Amino acid sequence: MINGSQVVKCRKPHICHGCRSKIEVGEYAARSVSVDGGKIVTAYWCEICQKVMSEMDSYDLQDGIMFGELIDNMMEYWLKAKEEIDGTVHKRRIK
Ligand SMILES: [Zn+2]
Numbered sequence: 001m002i003n004g005s006q007v008v009k010c011r012k013p014h015i016c017h018g019c020r021s022k023i024e025v026g027e028y029a030a031r032s033v034s035v036d037g038g039k040i041v042t043a044y045w046c047e048i049c050q051k052v053m054s055e056m057d058s059y060d061l062q063d064g065i066m067f068g069e070l071i072d073n074m075m076e077y078w079l080k081a082k083e084e085i086d087g088t089v090h091k092r093r094i095k
Pocket of ligand 1: 021050
């Protein structure tokens with residue numbers, strides 16, 4: 001169960017919990033803290049996975065997401081979110 005997340009600027013590299021991609025130093029990621037069998041687990045999520053999750057039903061999120069699950073099981077959504085984010089980044093660069 002995820003007990004909330006906050007967006008942080010990474011001071012060291014992390015691996016995204018949803019898609020296993022590397023989050024570089026200085027990039028923004030959502031950090032979530034959850035309790036798993038009495039253990040506190042911290043996970044980091046890249047911008048793409050944040051978008052995929054924001055479009056998922058909260059019902060699906062209740063059981064938690066396995067490491068790499070967003071790209072393994074929801075690649076179609078993931079690629080669509082990536083395309084949209086890449087599109088915005090591209091537009092930002094043109095300005
Ligand atoms: Zn990710």
